[in-house]
Amino acid sequence: MTPSTSASADAxxxxxxxxxxxxPAPAKAAIVGVGLLGGSIGLAxxxxxxxxxxxxxxxxxxxxxxxxETGCVTRAVADPAAACRDADLVxxxxxxxxxxxxxxxxxxxxxxxxxxxxxxxxxxQLVAQIEQDPRAAAMFVGSHPIAGGERTGPGHARxxxxxxxxxxxxxxxxxDPARLRQAVALWQTLGSEVLQMSPETHDRLLAGISHATHxxxxxxxxxxxxxxxxLVGSGWRDTTRVAAGDPQMWNDIAMQNAGPISQRLxxxxxxxxxxxxxxxxxxxxxxxxxxxxAQTLRKSLPAASAEHAPRSGHPxxxxxxxxxxxxxx
Amino acid sequence: MTPSTSASADAxxxxxxxxxxxxPAPAKAAIVGVGLLGGSIGLAxxxxxxxxxxxxxxxxxxxxxxxxETGCVTRAVADPAAACRDADLVxxxxxxxxxxxxxxxxxxxxxxxxxxxxxxxxxxQLVAQIEQDPRAAAMFVGSHPIAGGERTGPGHARxxxxxxxxxxxxxxxxxDPARLRQAVALWQTLGSEVLQMSPETHDRLLAGISHATHxxxxxxxxxxxxxxxxLVGSGWRDTTRVAAGDPQMWNDIAMQNAGPISQRLxxxxxxxxxxxxxxxxxxxxxxxxxxxxAQTLRKSLPAASAEHAPRSGHPxxxxxxxxxxxxxx
Numbered sequence: 001m002t003p004s005t006s007a008s009a010d011a012x013x014x015x016x017x018x019x020x021x022x023x024p025a026p027a028k029a030a031i032v033g034v035g036l037l038g039g040s041i042g043l044a045x046x047x048x049x050x051x052x053x054x055x056x057x058x059x060x061x062x063x064x065x066x067x068x069e070t071g072c073v074t075r076a077v078a079d080p081a082a083a084c085r086d087a088d089l090v091x092x093x094x095x096x097x098x099x100x101x102x103x104x105x106x107x108x109x110x111x112x113x114x115x116x117x118x119x120x121x122x123x124x125q126l127v128a129q130i131e132q133d134p135r136a137a138a139m140f141v142g143s144h145p146i147a148g149g150e151r152t153g154p155g156h157a158r159x160x161x162x163x164x165x166x167x168x169x170x171x172x173x174x175x176d177p178a179r180l181r182q183a184v185a186l187w188q189t190l191g192s193e194v195l196q197m198s199p200e201t202h203d204r205l206l207a208g209i210s211h212a213t214h215x216x217x218x219x220x221x222x223x224x225x226x227x228x229x230x231l232v233g234s235g236w237r238d239t240t241r242v243a244a245g246d247p248q249m250w251n252d253i254a255m256q257n258a259g260p261i262s263q264r265l266x267x268x269x270x271x272x273x274x275x276x277x278x279x280x281x282x283x284x285x286x287x288x289x290x291x292x293x294a295q296t297l298r299k300s301l302p303a304a305s306a307e308h309a310p311r312s313g314h315p316x317x318x319x320x321x322x323x324x325x326x327x328x329x
Numbered sequence: 330m331t332p333s334t335s336a337s338a339d340a341x342x343x344x345x346x347x348x349x350x351x352x353p354a355p356a357k358a359a360i361v362g363v364g365l366l367g368g369s370i371g372l373a374x375x376x377x378x379x380x381x382x383x384x385x386x387x388x389x390x391x392x393x394x395x396x397x398e399t400g401c402v403t404r405a406v407a408d409p410a411a412a413c414r415d416a417d418l419v420x421x422x423x424x425x426x427x428x429x430x431x432x433x434x435x436x437x438x439x440x441x442x443x444x445x446x447x448x449x450x451x452x453x454q455l456v457a458q459i460e461q462d463p464r465a466a467a468m469f470v471g472s473h474p475i476a477g478g479e480r481t482g483p484g485h486a487r488x489x490x491x492x493x494x495x496x497x498x499x500x501x502x503x504x505d506p507a508r509l510r511q512a513v514a515l516w517q518t519l520g521s522e523v524l525q526m527s528p529e530t531h532d533r534l535l536a537g538i539s540h541a542t543h544x545x546x547x548x549x550x551x552x553x554x555x556x557x558x559x560l561v562g563s564g565w566r567d568t569t570r571v572a573a574g575d576p577q578m579w580n581d582i583a584m585q586n587a588g589p590i591s592q593r594l595x596x597x598x599x600x601x602x603x604x605x606x607x608x609x610x611x612x613x614x615x616x617x618x619x620x621x622x623a624q625t626l627r628k629s630l631p632a633a634s635a636e637h638a639p640r641s642g643h644p645x646x647x648x649x650x651x652x653x654x655x656x657x658x
Contacts, residue, residue: 146562166560195560208553209561215608217568218623219600220545223593224537229630231495231524232538233475238567239546243627247620254608254616264552265605269598271548276594279544279583287583291576294547298572301558 019048019189023182026088028053031073032080032102034063037119037145038093039072039157044190045089046071047159055083056154067154081109089186092118097252100129107136115182116140121206122256123170123199131174141183142170142199144206145192163191170199207260208267211253215261216268218243348377348518352511355417357382360402361409361431363392366448366474367422368401368486373519374418375400376488384412385483396483410438418515421447426581429458436465444511445469450535451585452499452528460503470512471499471528473535474521492520499528536589537596540582544590545597547572 019025029045031038034056042054056073057080058064064076077083084090084106092102099120107116116139120126123142131137147165167187171180184194197205221240224232254261271290278287348354358374360367363385371383385402386409387393393405406412413419413435421431428449436445445468449455452471460466476494496516500509513523526534550569553561583590600619607616 146560205557205560209557209565212552213549213565213568215604216545216549216601217564218620219597219604220542221627222600222619222623223541223596224626226626226629228534228538229626231475231534232630235546235571236538236542237630238570239542240623240627241567242564243623245624247617247624250620251613251617255611255613258608258611262605262608265601265608267552268548269601269605271551272545272594272598272601275544275548276591276598279587279591279594282584282587284580284584288576288580290551291547291579294551294569294572295574295576297553297555297558298550298569300555301561301566 020181020185023185024088025049026052028055028087029089029091030054030080030083030087031056031091031093032083032106033093034058034067034072034076034154035093036152036154036156037147037161038091039067039070039154040147040159040161041091041093041119041190042067042072042154043070043157043159044162046074048189055087057083063154070154070157072154072157080106084110084114086111087114090114090116092116092120095249095252096120096122096126096256100126103130103140104133104136107133107139110139112139114139115179115186117143117183117186119143119145120256121210122203122253123168124203125256127170127172127199131172137174138176139179141175141179142202143183143187144168144170144202145187147192160191162187165192166195167192168195168197168202170197170202172199203257204260207257207264211257211261212264212268214242214245214250215254215265217241349510349514352514353417354378355381357384357416358418358420359383359409359412359416360385360420360422361412361435362422363387363396363401363405363483364422365481365483365485366476366490367420368396368399368483369476369488369490370420370422370448370519371396371401371483372399372486372488373491375403377518384416386412392483399483399486401483401486409435413439413443415440416443419443419445421445421449424578424581425449425451425455425585429455432459432469433462433465436462436468439468441468443468444508444515446472446512446515448472448474449585450539451532451582452497453532454585456499456501456528460501466503467505468508470504470508471531472512472516473497473499473531474516476521489520491516494521495524496521497524497526497531499526499531501528532586533589536586536593540586540590541593541597543571543574543579544583544594546570 026049029052031042031054034042038056042056045052045054054073056064056067056076057078058067058076059078064078067073067076080102087110090106090110092099094102099118103116103118110116116136121144123144127142130140145162145165145167147161169180169183169187187194217240221243275287275290278290355378358381360371360383363371367385371385374381374383383402385393385396385405386407387396387405388407393407396402396405409431416439419435419439421428423431428447432445432447439445445465450473452473456471459469474491474494474496476490498509498512498516516523546569550572604616604619607619
């Protein structure tokens with residue numbers, strides 16, 4: 001259950017040394033869905049292998065043009081199958097609800113040597129779907145880069161988006177060992193620290209550290225009346241920040257990872273019930289213990305380095321902002 | 330229920346014009362508990378009236394020394410009654426659990442002309458306690474500046490901490506109208522926008538925009554196992570930031586405002602239940618609606634100006650940070 005890192009100790013500069021030279025340098029990569037992540041993969045690949053051909057796809061013409069103009073890809077087309085023809089690497093970067101069908105369709109359009117991967121933030125369900133197709137199963141290794149940014153689209157892509165970030169790779173019993181090694185080496189080459197775990201472990205872990213947090217934040221946000229909003233302080237702003245996220249994207253994630261998310265939201269509800277019970281009964285001792293446990297856990301979080309959390313402007317090593325008087329006496 | 334502002338339209342520079350000159354300029358102020366808020370009040374008073382004497386109190390000797398060295402007060406003593414002798418203005422800036430007893434005791438030690446106020450983030454219970462003492466009731470006007478900072482103590486005090494911030498003033502039927510006008514004028518003079526509402530309305534409002542948010546954030550934080558922590562992203566960091574706050578301070582707030590906080594936490598639990606039910610039943614339409622409502626509310630929040638939320642480094646006008654792929658297709 002504890003994730004294990006597969007980063008090799010003797011790779012001080014992963015960009016230069018991690019890619020396993022027993023795999024040939026890729027001549028062509030395809031990125032299905034050139035958004036922030038797909039675009040950043042393109043930039044990172046082109047920085048590492050300046051000769052590489054990178055084809056990107058989008059159904060949106062303006063986005064295709066932008067992907068080429070920003071150098072994320074060398075060529076952009078609408079048809080995923082056309083982009084993947086002869087590709088050594090294929091990255092499926094669409095919303096999670098569409099990843100499995102893309103992978104299955106594209107496996108048939110690619111040469112059998114192709115490494116097929118994705119960037120979806122859920123894994124169990126889509127990996128299981130892909131593995132129902134033997135050809136796709138043999139070519140696919142699931143990936144989830146824990147990286148992103150406030151802004152979306154190829155216009156905000158960065159070649160160093162994965163530098164120092166974690167990427168979870170989710171092999172199964174059906175995964176081809178050579179392709180797994182290739183996927184690990186590839187993400188390390190793009191600067192990431194690679195963790196390996198099963199799709200099930202990934203989904204349980206992400207349900208806690210990301211998905212349930214998102215839905216709980218939405219629950220907190222939703223209780224305010226619009227006329228109360230102008231009075232909120234920085235505490236409410238931060239606690240509910242993620243609730244501004246795209247409903248369709250989070251709906252897709254919930255549908256792909258319902259069980260673990262529901263279980264973790266149940267944990268939040270139980271924690272809430274304990275707090276409410278302590279407050280209702282005036283049980284200071286119980287409340288203090290619950291608050292101290294939460295504080296201890298939160299304070300034990302390693303400080304965000306500039307690389308790991310560039311979006312968060314406030315330092316993590318100061319105590320919580322308060323709209324309340326500092327105890328002065 | 331809707332708070333009404335009492336800021337006068339013809340006061341473009343509140344520092345210079347708001348103080349009602351029908352009240353004499355204060356010759357002496359006392360600040361019981363010189364922390365961040367108390368210290369900032371001292372600095373702001375001394376900037377407005379350079380001749381004013383400001384006495385501060387703390388039980389902690391190092392803090393008393395610091396309060397004088399940083400210019401927050403002109404003199405620091407351990408005994409609140411000694412500090413308040415002959416004071417025109419008394420600000421009680423202790424933790425909320427101690428404000429009422431301080432106010433009652435200090436009313437007896439002050440001249441009858443004194444304006445007695447506080448900065449507590451709960452109001453109903455402490456105002457009711459104070460009003461059981463007729464002398465204290467006649468001198469007291471409850472205040473709650475919605476301002477603060479990550480750091481505590483007079484070493485982080487700032488003369489402009491209240492500039493552009495909201496201060497809620499909570500008169501009751503027993504409040505002396507002249508003292509109420511004086512309290513409003515005083516906070517305006519320190520640069521604040523003053524809202525007036527009853528202690529009950531204040532506590533219900535704050536339960537939603539601040540207190541319940543804090544406890545819900547603690548509930549979210551508390552479900553993670555320590556071994557999951559190193560993998561969290563910026564979403565978890567922000568959603569749980571306030572959970573690092575002082576348990577004793579929040580315990581005091583919960584005990585002073587138990588009813589409204591419990592009710593608002595019940596609202597969070599109901600919102601959570603609706604999300605869990607939609608996820609469990611795979612009801613995408615219901616889930617999308619709940620997520621869209623939360624998103625709409627969160628996005629309607631006015632962007633934080635530098636003055637209103639100086640602590641929050643990330644701009645509010647960008648969409649939520651994500652660890653997930655931007656929908657690329």
